[in-house]
Amino acid sequence: MAGKTINIKVKVWRQGGKYPKGQFETYDLKDVGTDMSFLEMFDVLNEQLVSKKEMPVAFEHDCREGICGTCSMVIDGQPHGPMKGTTTCQLHMRSFKDGATITVEPFRAKSFPVIRDLVVDRSSFDAIIQAGGYISVNTGQAQDANAIPIEKDTSEKAFDAATCIGCGACVAACPNSAAMLFTSAKVSHLATMPQGKVESQKRVQAMVNQMDKEGFGMCSNIKACEAECPKEISTDNIALMNREYLASVLGSDKEG
Amino acid sequence: MSDKLKSNVPEGDLAEKWMNYRGTMPLVAPGNKRNIEIIVVGTGLAGASAASTLGELGYKVKCFTFHDSPRRAHSVAAQGGINAAKNYQNDGDSVYRLFYDTIKGGDYRSREANVHRLAEVSRDIIDQCAAQGVPFGREYGGLLANRSFGGVQVSRTFYSRGQTGQQLLIGAYSSLSRQIARGSVTMYNRHEMLDLVKVDGKARGIITRNLLTGKIDRHAAHCVVLATGGYGNVFYLSTNAMNSNVSAGWRAHKKGAFFANPCYTQIHPTCIPVSGEYQSKLTLMSESLRNDGRVWVPKKKEDCKKDPLSIAEEDRDYYLERIYPAFGNLVPRDVASRAAKYVTDDGRGVGATGLAVYLDFASAIERYGKSEANMKGISNPTKAQIVELGEAIVKEKYGNLFHMYEKITDENPYKTPMKIFPAVHYTMGGIWVDYNLQTTIPGCFALGEANFSDHGANRLGASALMQGLADGYFVIPYTIGTFLSKEIRTPIYSAEHTDLEKLKKENTDEEGNIKEFITPNAPEFIEAENAVKERIKTFLNVNGSQSIESFHRRLGRIMWDYCGMSRNAEGLAKARKMIQELRAEYHKDVFVPGSNEEYNPELEKALRVADFMELGELMVCDALNRNESCGGHFREEYQEGGGEALRNDEEYMYAAAWEFTQDNSDWNLHKEQLEYKDIEVKTRSYK
Numbered sequence: 001m002a003g004k005t006i007n008i009k010v011k012v013w014r015q016g017g018k019y020p021k022g023q024f025e026t027y028d029l030k031d032v033g034t035d036m037s038f039l040e041m042f043d044v045l046n047e048q049l050v051s052k053k054e055m056p057v058a059f060e061h062d063c064r065e066g067i068c069g070t071c072s073m074v075i076d077g078q079p080h081g082p083m084k085g086t087t088t089c090q091l092h093m094r095s096f097k098d099g100a101t102i103t104v105e106p107f108r109a110k111s112f113p114v115i116r117d118l119v120v121d122r123s124s125f126d127a128i129i130q131a132g133g134y135i136s137v138n139t140g141q142a143q144d145a146n147a148i149p150i151e152k153d154t155s156e157k158a159f160d161a162a163t164c165i166g167c168g169a170c171v172a173a174c175p176n177s178a179a180m181l182f183t184s185a186k187v188s189h190l191a192t193m194p195q196g197k198v199e200s201q202k203r204v205q206a207m208v209n210q211m212d213k214e215g216f217g218m219c220s221n222i223k224a225c226e227a228e229c230p231k232e233i234s235t236d237n238i239a240l241m242n243r244e245y246l247a248s249v250l251g252s253d254k255e256g
Numbered sequence: 257m258s259d260k261l262k263s264n265v266p267e268g269d270l271a272e273k274w275m276n277y278r279g280t281m282p283l284v285a286p287g288n289k290r291n292i293e294i295i296v297v298g299t300g301l302a303g304a305s306a307a308s309t310l311g312e313l314g315y316k317v318k319c320f321t322f323h324d325s326p327r328r329a330h331s332v333a334a335q336g337g338i339n340a341a342k343n344y345q346n347d348g349d350s351v352y353r354l355f356y357d358t359i360k361g362g363d364y365r366s367r368e369a370n371v372h373r374l375a376e377v378s379r380d381i382i383d384q385c386a387a388q389g390v391p392f393g394r395e396y397g398g399l400l401a402n403r404s405f406g407g408v409q410v411s412r413t414f415y416s417r418g419q420t421g422q423q424l425l426i427g428a429y430s431s432l433s434r435q436i437a438r439g440s441v442t443m444y445n446r447h448e449m450l451d452l453v454k455v456d457g458k459a460r461g462i463i464t465r466n467l468l469t470g471k472i473d474r475h476a477a478h479c480v481v482l483a484t485g486g487y488g489n490v491f492y493l494s495t496n497a498m499n500s501n502v503s504a505g506w507r508a509h510k511k512g513a514f515f516a517n518p519c520y521t522q523i524h525p526t527c528i529p530v531s532g533e534y535q536s537k538l539t540l541m542s543e544s545l546r547n548d549g550r551v552w553v554p555k556k557k558e559d560c561k562k563d564p565l566s567i568a569e570e571d572r573d574y575y576l577e578r579i580y581p582a583f584g585n586l587v588p589r590d591v592a593s594r595a596a597k598y599v600t601d602d603g604r605g606v607g608a609t610g611l612a613v614y615l616d617f618a619s620a621i622e623r624y625g626k627s628e629a630n631m632k633g634i635s636n637p638t639k640a641q642i643v644e645l646g647e648a649i650v651k652e653k654y655g656n657l658f659h660m661y662e663k664i665t666d667e668n669p670y671k672t673p674m675k676i677f678p679a680v681h682y683t684m685g686g687i688w689v690d691y692n693l694q695t696t697i698p699g700c701f702a703l704g705e706a707n708f709s710d711h712g713a714n715r716l717g718a719s720a721l722m723q724g725l726a727d728g729y730f731v732i733p734y735t736i737g738t739f740l741s742k743e744i745r746t747p748i749y750s751a752e753h754t755d756l757e758k759l760k761k762e763n764t765d766e767e768g769n770i771k772e773f774i775t776p777n778a779p780e781f782i783e784a785e786n787a788v789k790e791r792i793k794t795f796l797n798v799n800g801s802q803s804i805e806s807f808h809r810r811l812g813r814i815m816w817d818y819c820g821m822s823r824n825a826e827g828l829a830k831a832r833k834m835i836q837e838l839r840a841e842y843h844k845d846v847f848v849p850g851s852n853e854e855y856n857p858e859l860e861k862a863l864r865v866a867d868f869m870e871l872g873e874l875m876v877c878d879a880l881n882r883n884e885s886c887g888g889h890f891r892e893e894y895q896e897g898g899g900e901a902l903r904n905d906e907e908y909m910y911a912a913a914w915e916f917t918q919d920n921s922d923w924n925l926h927k928e929q930l931e932y933k934d935i936e937v938k939t940r941s942y943k
Contacts (some may be wrong), residue, residue, distance in 0.1 A: 033532050035666070037536070043805070047803055051803065051857070054849070056857075062330070064536065068330070090663050126326075140384070140387065150398050162391050164414075170636070174631070189389065
C-alpha cells in the first residue's frame with residue numbers, strides 16, 4: 001500500500017438548494033491518496049465544504065463493499081466509473097492520473113428523477129419487483145429444501161442473474177434508458193429455477209408491463225448495460241426474458 | 257433476578273418448550289387480524305421477513321426504512337453463510353449440537369431456551385429460502401452444499417458463493433414486495449424513526465422524518481416491532497454500512513426499553529487493515545477464508561518489514577495452529593482476534609502500520625494443485641503447474657473475495673499473502689427481550705441484531721443470518737399474538753379523526769368508563785412529535801465550527817482504544833469521562849449545514865451521532881461493571897494461561913439489562929440470572 005498522492009479537479013453536478021436548475025461546479029482537491037476510495041475522496045471534499053459552512057455534495061452510499069447497490073454516479077461518462085465490474089464505492093483513486101479533471105454526474109433517466117445533486121429516485125425498480133419479481137410462497141409452506149434437486153449449473157446460472165444489486169447503472173448506461181437488464185435478471189433468476197417455473201408466464205408479463213408503465217425505454221441491443229453492470233450481468237438474460245415474454249403472450253408452451 | 261425482567265420462558269423440557277408453547281399460546285383469529293395494525297421498523301433479514309410474514313397472516317403492516325429501497329439493508333453484505341441443523345452431511349449434526357455450539361461459542365452468556373428454539377427453527381429457514389428461489393450452492397448431484405465455520409466441528413453452513421446475505425435478503429425482499437403489491441404491507445422508504453410513542457405504558461407508534469422533505473409524521477399502531485440492526489458504528493470504523501445506527505433502539509431505550517449487555521462487541525479477525533486517516537469503513541474478508549488460509553506472523557521482529565515470500569518457513573509463526581491445535585485456524589472469532597492482538601502487541605505485526613497479520617493461501621494452493629494434477633493424471637507436475645491448478649481451485653471457491661481484496665489493496669492475494677486485522681463487525685448486545693421477543697415496554701418487540709438474546713458474549717460465524725430470519729419468519733409471527741390477543745377490542749383511528757372528544761365519547765361504555773383506543777392525534781403523539789422537532793432545531797441552531805464526521809471519528813477512537821479488543825478498569829473510567837466531555841463539546845460546537853425541510857444527510861448523521869455518544873457511555877459502564885472476561889468482552893485484569901478469557905460464573909452469570917433514568921445521570925442495572933439446565937457449563941477450550 002504505497003502512500004502516493006495526486007492533485008485533481010472534480011467537476012460535480014449540483015442540483016437543488018442553491019442550484020435550482022442544476023449546474024456543474026468544479027472543486028480542487030490536493031494530495032488525494034491513491035489508496036483512497038472514490039467515495040472517500042468525496043468525504044474529503046465534503047469535509048472541505050462543511051468547513052466553509054457550505055452544503056456538502058449529496059450522494060448516496062451505504063455498504064461501501066459493492067453489494068447494497070446504493071451508490072451510483074456517472075464518472076467521466078461511465079456509470080460507476082472506468083473500472084469494469086466495479087461499483088463506485090469500490091473504485092479507488094489509483095485509477096486516476098495526477099492533474100485529472102473528473103466529471104461526476106447523477107444517473108440520468110426519465111424514470112430516475114434527480115432528488116439532489118447526485119441522488120436520484122430509483123423506486124421504479126421496486127415497482128417492477130412488486131409487479132411479480134417473487135415466488136408466491138407463504139412462510140411455513142415450504143417442503144424440505146433437498147426435495148427439489150437442482151442441477152449445479154442451473155443453480156449457478158440462476159445465481160449469476162440473481163446477483164443484480166439493483167443499482168440502475170444499466171438504465172444510466174442505455175441511450176434509451178431501458179430497464180431490460182434489471183428486469184430480465186430477475187425474470188431469468190426465477191424462471192431458471194424449478195420453484196419459479198410455475199408462475200413464470202404471469203410473472204414476465206406483469207414485470208414487463210410495469211417496466212413500460214414506469215416509463216423505461218425500449219431495448220435496441222446496444223449492450224451498454226452489460227458493459228457497465230458492476231456485477232457483469234449478461235444480456236443473455238434479456239434474450240431469455242424476450243423468449244419467456246413471447247411464449248407467455250402467444251401461449252406456445254401450452255400447446256407443446 | 258430483577259422483578260422488572262420476566263423472561264417468560266415456558267415450563268417443560270428444553271427440547272419441547274417451543275413446540276408445546278406454540279400449541280398453547282393465545283392467537284388472534286383471522287377476522288381480528290384485519291383490524292390490527294403493526295409497525296415494523298427496518299427491512300433487513302429480520303424486518304423484511306417479519307413484515308412479509310405478518311402481512312401474509314392478515315395483519316395490517318406498516319414497514320419503515322431509511323433506505324431508498326428495502327433491498328439495501330446491511331444484511332445484504334453478509335458473505336459467508338447461514339447455519340442450519342439439517343445434518344445433510346451426515347457428520348453428526350443435530351439441533352442439540354447447534355444449540356450446544358451456540359451456547360458454548362457465546363461463552364455461556366445467552367439464554368438457553370431462546371438458543372434452543374433458534375436451533376430448532378434453523379431447519380425451516382433453509383426450506384423457506386429454497387422455496388423462495390434463493391440460489392444456494394449445490395453439489396453435482398443437485399443437493400445443497402455446506403461449508404464449515406469457526407468454533408464448530410461439523411459442516412452446517414449453507415451459502416450462495418460469498419454473497420449469502422444478499423441472496424437471503426433478496427428472498428425476504430421479494431416476499432415483502434409481494435405483500436406490498438397485495439396491500440397488506442404499506443412501505444415507507446426514506447423514512448427514519450426518530451422516536452417511539454408510548455400511551456398508557458404500551459408502545460403505540462413512532463415519529464418519523466421523511467428524509468426527502470423533512471416532514472415529521474406520527475404513525476400509530478397496536479404494536480411496534482424494531483428490527484433496526486446493530487450499533488457497531490459507535491466505533492466509527494467498522495464493517496457496518498455507513499448509515500447503520502442505533503437511534504431507533506436508543507430512542508426505545510430512552511422510553512423504557514432496557515438495553516442488555518451493550519459491551520459485548522464482536523471484533524472480526526479477518527478484515528482489511530486500515531490504510532489511512534481518511535478511512536471511512538472497514539471491509540470484511542469472509543471467515544470462510546479460514547477454511548483454507550493459514551494465519552501467521554514472522555517469529556522475529558526484524559522480519560516484519562520484509563517481503564513475506566522471503567521469510568523462510570521455519571521463521572514463520574502459525575500462531576493459531578500452534579496455540580489451538582484442535583481448531584487451528586478455525587477458532588471462534590473472539591479467540592482469533594485476541595491472538596492477532598497479542599502478536600501485534602508483541603511487535604510482530606506486519607504491513608506499513610504494524611497492525612496486520614498474514615492470511616496465506618500458498619499451502620492451500622499447493623494442496624489443491626497436487627490433488628488436481630493427480631486427478632488429471634499429470635505425473636511429476638512442475639511447481640508452476642501445481643500453482644496454476646491450485647490457483648484455479650482457490651479462485652472457484654473465493655474468487656469474488658480475492659477480487660475485492662485486490663481492488664481495495666492493489667495487491668494480488670494469489671501471489672502474496674493477504675494482510676488482515678480485526679475490526680468491529682457485530683454487536684451481541686442490544687435491546688433486552690423476553691422469550692416472546694418483547695422488550696420491557698409492552699407492545700414493543702425487538703428482532704435480529706437489534707436484540708440481545710441469542711449470541712451471548714460472542715456470536716459464531718453464519719449465525720447472524722440464521723437469527724435474523726428465525727426471529728422474523730418463525731418466532732415473531734407466533735409470539736406477537738401473546739400481546740395482540742389482548743388488543744382485539746382496541747380500535748385504531750387514522751389521523752383524519754381529529755376530534756378527540758368525539759372519539760372518547762364513541763369509546764365510552766354504559767358505566768361512563770373510557771375504553772382504550774389508538775389515535776395518532778393523542779397528546780402523547782403530539783408531545784413526542786414536538787420533542788423531535790425541538791431536537792432537530794437545537795442541532796441546526798448550534799452553528800459551531802466542527803463537522804459531525806470529526807466528532808464521530810473522535811468517539812470511535814475512544815471506543816476502540818478503551819472499549820475495544822481489550823479493556824481495563826482504569827481505561828474504561830477514563831473513557832467515560834472523555835465521552836462525557838466530547839458529548840458536551842458536540843452540543844456546543846457541532847456544525848449542521850442546511851435546514852430540516854430538505855434532503856439533508858448531514859442532519860440525519862447529526863441525530864445518529866448524538867445517540868451513539870450516549871450509547872458509548874453505557875457500553876463503557878457495562879464493560880466496567882462486568883469484572884470478568886467472556887467472549888468478546890476481554891478485561892485485562894481477568895485472564896489466565898497466556899491471555900485466555902477468565903469468566904466469573906459465580907458473580908456474572910447474568911445478562912446485564914440497563915434501565916435509562918430520566919435524570920440522565922446513571923443507569924439502573926437489572927440482572928437476568930442465566931440458568932443452564934441442559935448443558936454443562938465449562939471453561940471454553942478450543943485447544
